[in-house]
Amino acid sequence: AFGLRSCLAVTAVTVQTHSAVEHVKLVPSELVAAQMRAAFAANAVAAVKIGMIGTSAAVEAVGAVLVNRQVPVVLDPVLASTSGRNLLADDAINMLRHDLMPICRLVTPNLVELAAFTGSSPAADEEGACRQAEELSRTVRTAVLVKGGHAQGTRCVDVLLQPNQPAVRFEAPRLPRGMRGTGCMMASAIAASLALGASLEASVRQAKQHVFDALAGSKDIGPRG
Numbered sequence: 001a002f003g004l005r006s007c008l009a010v011t012a013v014t015v016q017t018h019s020a021v022e023h024v025k026l027v028p029s030e031l032v033a034a035q036m037r038a039a040f041a042a043n044a045v046a047a048v049k050i051g052m053i054g055t056s057a058a059v060e061a062v063g064a065v066l067v068n069r070q071v072p073v074v075l076d077p078v079l080a081s082t083s084g085r086n087l088l089a090d091d092a093i094n095m096l097r098h099d100l101m102p103i104c105r106l107v108t109p110n111l112v113e114l115a116a117f118t119g120s121s122p123a124a125d126e127e128g129a130c131r132q133a134e135e136l137s138r139t140v141r142t143a144v145l146v147k148g149g150h151a152q153g154t155r156c157v158d159v160l161l162q163p164n165q166p167a168v169r170f171e172a173p174r175l176p177r178g179m180r181g182t183g184c185m186m187a188s189a190i191a192a193s194l195a196l197g198a199s200l201e202a203s204v205r206q207a208k209q210h211v212f213d214a215l216a217g218s219k220d221i222g223p224r225g
Helices: 029-042 056-066 090-103 111-118 126-140 182-195 200-216
Strands: 012-016 021-026 048-050 073-075 143-146 155-161 168-173
Touching: 029 056, 048 182, 056 090, 073 090, 073 182, 090 111, 090 126, 111 126, 111 143, 126 143, 126 155, 155 200, 168 200, 182 200
Parallel strands: 048 073
Antiparallel strands: 012 021, 143 155, 155 168
């Protein structure tokens, strides 16, 4: 959709149905890092999107590869699958916040993830979510996009908070359907726009429209796909 080519570093092999993650096999951290180094060596990488990492060793390995790279990094800090399976070890949460988030251009937590990274309960409203996001942004010294997909209401509101800048809201109608992988799609689309030279705010706006259009144009083909 963005006219870009992607290079992948596999962090885990999963077994999934349409409704749940049934099994996860993590890739050794040294192999994750080797994949990343190979991608950087062979390509002119213009942006990086990080999703599921899994362990503290993998967090450390990914950070070591990225720490001196002059490319924007978008982190979708996946803690669990939509069906509730944990995808990040407990001891990796603090490492993700302290060691990896500060080298990112943007972190994109949902309300549950935001609460975990701030040691809080999930925010009950937008004001509470923004307070948590401001706290996280100050702590990690980078921008935070609070995703409102887990909230209620007829509008889906995402809020971008950048250090020393006013919050920016992005709204779209809440579609009457559930879909897995939208957070991954959103973070990937933001990274793609950043790779093409757009500002962070413009990248988020374009990505939100991209995800909305994809969901609105999707077809329900039944539980068996």
